[in-house]
Amino acid sequence: MDLYYSLTSPYARIVRASLLEKRLADRTGYHVVDPWSDDAGLMQVNPATRVPTLVTDDGVAITESLLIVHFLEASWPDPTLVPEDRRAEILGQAGRAVGLIDAGVQTLLAKRFGPEGVDQGVLGQRRSRTITSTLDRLESQPPEAGGDLGALAVAVALQYLDFRFPELAWREQRPALSRWLERVAVRESLSATVPQ
Numbered sequence: 517m518d519l520y521y522s523l524t525s526p527y528a529r530i531v532r533a534s535l536l537e538k539r540l541a542d543r544t545g546y547h548v549v550d551p552w553s554d555d556a557g558l559m560q561v562n563p564a565t566r567v568p569t570l571v572t573d574d575g576v577a578i579t580e581s582l583l584i585v586h587f588l589e590a591s592w593p594d595p596t597l598v599p600e601d602r603r604a605e606i607l608g609q610a611g612r613a614v615g616l617i618d619a620g621v622q623t624l625l626a627k628r629f630g631p632e633g634v635d636q637g638v639l640g641q642r643r644s645r646t647i648t649s650t651l652d653r654l655e656s657q658p659p660e661a662g663g664d665l666g667a668l669a670v671a672v673a674l675q676y677l678d679f680r681f682p683e684l685a686w687r688e689q690r691p692a693l694s695r696w697l698e699r700v701a702v703r704e705s706l707s708a709t710v711p712q
């Protein structure tokens with residue numbers, strides 16, 4: 517199979533970390549692309565020109581990070597990223613993490629492409645509130661330190677905030693989450709995929 521990704525996309529990073537945790541990295545061809553420059557190879561496999569896009573061995577293109585992880589889990593169940601006894605909790609964490617990533621990415625896009633001041637409007641304020649309230653929720657209920665999908669996605673979301681919004685200084689009010697991230701960030705799947 518082949519993965520189209522960018523070095524900075526947090527969505528693609530969830531898939532890259534999952535491939536590493538599931539020991540599938542060696543059977544994957546990696547294609548670094550810039551989705552914003554209308555890369556011809558990416559456009560051919562994904563009409564939305566977005567990363568991540570996974571092309572299966574049968575030539576089927578799958579998009580959407582969590583759907584790609586679903587495909588990996590269903591095709592190669594071991595080692596699992598979603599142990600059955602913690603399924604709901606892990607999927608809940610992964611969903612919250614993607615909500616955090618969405619809010620960060622939309623904030624960045626509004627700054628980059630929106631009219632000046634758009635991030636101060638109603639949508640901008642809702643995105644900002646999402647970031648704060650999700651961080652607070654994670655501070656009170658951090659994921660277990662492990663290589664499951666929830667923990668990976670939360671770590672990716674937090675490090676995306678560090679990468680794009682260092683001025684947010686989220687750690688100052690959230691010592692438990694900060695300590696949790698320190699513990700989990702040493703996993704190879706995360707240290708090998710840090711955004712650059």
Ligand SMILES: N[C@@H](CCC(=O)N[C@@H](CS)C(=O)NCC(=O)O)C(=O)O
Binds near residue numbers: 527566
């Ligand atoms: N919901 C999608 C989001 C994917 C996404 O927005 N990727 C960004 C990169 S971070 C992208 O390719 N953007 C290019 C575009 O929207 O044209 C997922 O979970 O994979």
